[in-house]
Amino acid sequence: EAGVTQFPSHSVIEKGQTVTLRCDPISGHDNLYWYRRVMGKEIKFLLHFVKESKQDESGMPNNRFLAERTGGTYSTLKVQPAELEDSGVYFCASSQNRPSANLEQFFGPGTRLTVL
Amino acid sequence: QQQVKQSPQSLIVQKGGISIINCAYENTAFDYFPWYQQFPGKGPALLIAIRPDVSEKKEGRFTISFNKSAKQFSLHIMDSQPGDSATYFCAALREDTGRRALTFGSGTRLQVQP
Numbered sequence: 001e002a003g004v005t006q007f008p009s010h011s012v013i014e015k016g017q018t019v020t021l022r023c024d025p026i027s028g029h030d031n032l033y034w035y036r037r038v039m040g041k042e043i044k045f046l047l048h049f050v051k052e053s054k055q056d057e058s059g060m061p062n063n064r065f066l067a068e069r070t071g072g073t074y075s076t077l078k079v080q081p082a083e084l085e086d087s088g089v090y091f092c093a094s095s096q097n098r099p100s101a102n103l104e105q106f107f108g109p110g111t112r113l114t115v116l
Numbered sequence: 117q118q119q120v121k122q123s124p125q126s127l128i129v130q131k132g133g134i135s136i137i138n139c140a141y142e143n144t145a146f147d148y149f150p151w152y153q154q155f156p157g158k159g160p161a162l163l164i165a166i167r168p169d170v171s172e173k174k175e176g177r178f179t180i181s182f183n184k185s186a187k188q189f190s191l192h193i194m195d196s197q198p199g200d201s202a203t204y205f206c207a208a209l210r211e212d213t214g215r216r217a218l219t220f221g222s223g224t225r226l227q228v229q230p
Binding site: 004031033035040041042043044045048055056058059091093095102103104105106107108109110 | 120159161215217
């Protein structure tokens, strides 16, 4: 079974540019999450989709970040315009939507974003 | 304010030794405490998890010890092996709200020397 995949693995952009990150969850996983790890600090929650609906977006830092999950399959996270402090590793995770099983989140390898 | 504090930041252990990583949490409403293991180039993977109604959970060489009154939990890796070299994250979650946002510690980079 394929795991969570993310694209690209690395992205280097200039401040002010736009970047779009993509996440493909494990097939059949209704829950999809975005997290970010900045500068070796803790991994921080950004938002949670259940199918195509945003269940919890309390961790989104500001309106420069836009997450979508059209059709309830893959998700994109767009940063526009990117700022220096957006640099970090962006992780996507997915989980099943059954009680208790939804606690185990499977993480992708992450996208390392560098904003110059 | 960091809700889950993890220590140490890095740890070097000799092969066969015991690795101990500690975490402390603030929110007493947390009721699920997983540990994640991350190898370079990979995403974090669930290693072992515990709920506050038990004080210890063991899976193979990995043990979580949980102290509810002190709001602390720790990961013990017995007979540490070079293959255990990775970054370890503790985390916490409050299940009853329906939210599934994990609150992570800052990570511990473990190096097991042969």
